Amino acid sequence: MFSTLRRSILPLVVICCSVALSSAQDHKxxxxxxxxxxxxxTLLEGNTRFVSGKPQHPHExxxxxxxxxxxxxxxxxVIGCSDSRVPPELVFDQGFGDIFVIRVAGNVVDTDVIASVEYAVDHLDTKLILVMGHTSCGAVEATLAHLNDPDGEPAEIVSLLYQIEPAVIGIDNNLPKEEMTNKVISRNVELAVRxxxxxPDVRRSINSGxxxxxxxxxxxxxxxxxLQN
Ligand SMILES: [Zn+2]
Known part of the structure; x- marks a missing residue:
């Protein structure tokens, strides 16, 4: 469901942005x-304001x-989860035009997500890419549930869960449920970063510093x- 929706939207976004590219470059x-x-x-300072209950709600x-x-x-x-409880603009106390947000359940990095990142790096000159998972992630919990009981989810959701499953490999399944879930959430971010x-396009930019x-x-x-190490 989620990937189908993104695929139907992304081309519109890219076409829209490429039309505006020349004026954006002039403005740059x-x-x-x-x-x-x-x-x-800047992101962490915004998060500190958010945590302290003193957000500035800039650029609105x-x-x-x-x-x-x-x-x-x-x-x-910022690549984040679609979870309604984790809106990056609020978490980092940022406003319109400040952060290029890509959200998909489980913050998985697939081809469409990579394309969006490349657009921001290549055309908007954005230098930081943050992959952000979160505690109590329903997509990770659904992945663990699906491994125990493979029936019941439609194919599109199963396709998404497959992308999270590698994060479960190597994690002790005898751990208490919450501890195991948190380890998978963390590992899922590590694998997305990797x-x-x-x-290739991203690696070139990393290698050149x-x-x-x-x-x-x-x-x-x-x-x-x-932050993760
Ligand atoms: Zn989530």
Whole structure:
């Protein structure tokens, strides 16, 4: 269900953005490129504001939004889960045009997601890519449930769960349920970072020191985003 929906939407997004590309590039000169480390610092500072209950809700005013008609210059890509409880713009206290968000259940990195990342890196000059999983992830829980009981889900959902299943390999299934789920959530982010890093176009940018890919977990209880090593 999820992948079908994204595939039907993405071409529209890319076509739309490519039409606007020349004006976006003209506009780019007004905005300096944000290095990856600075982008990460900005995200974490926003998360600190969010956790402390003092968000600024920046970049929401009408004049700011009107200015964005000239083009977008997001300083970070965030690949997150579709879960309604984990909206990256709120978690990082960012506004319109700040972050290029790609959301899919289980924050899996498939071809469409990679294409979206490449668009942001190649055409929007975004230097930081954050892959963010989260505690209590229903997609990971569904994957574990499906391994125990393979019946009951439609083929499209099973296809999505297959992409999460590699994260279960090597994890002790005698662990308490919550501990095992958290380990799979963390491993799923690691594998997503690895897959993205191995994509030729992305790897070239990493090797040249041009971009950084970072894994992270959002803790639904505390609101805090913890970076992975
Ligand atoms: Zn999730």
């Amino acid at each position: 000169e007004e905005y300096p490129t944000v290095p990856a480390q600075e982008a990460l610092k 005013a009408r004049d700011w939004r009107e200015n964005l008609e000239k083009g977008q210059h997001p300083f970070a890509v 897959r993205l890093s191995r994509t 041009d971009i950084k890919i970072q894994g992270a977990i959002y803790n639904m209880h505390t609101g805090k985003v913890q």
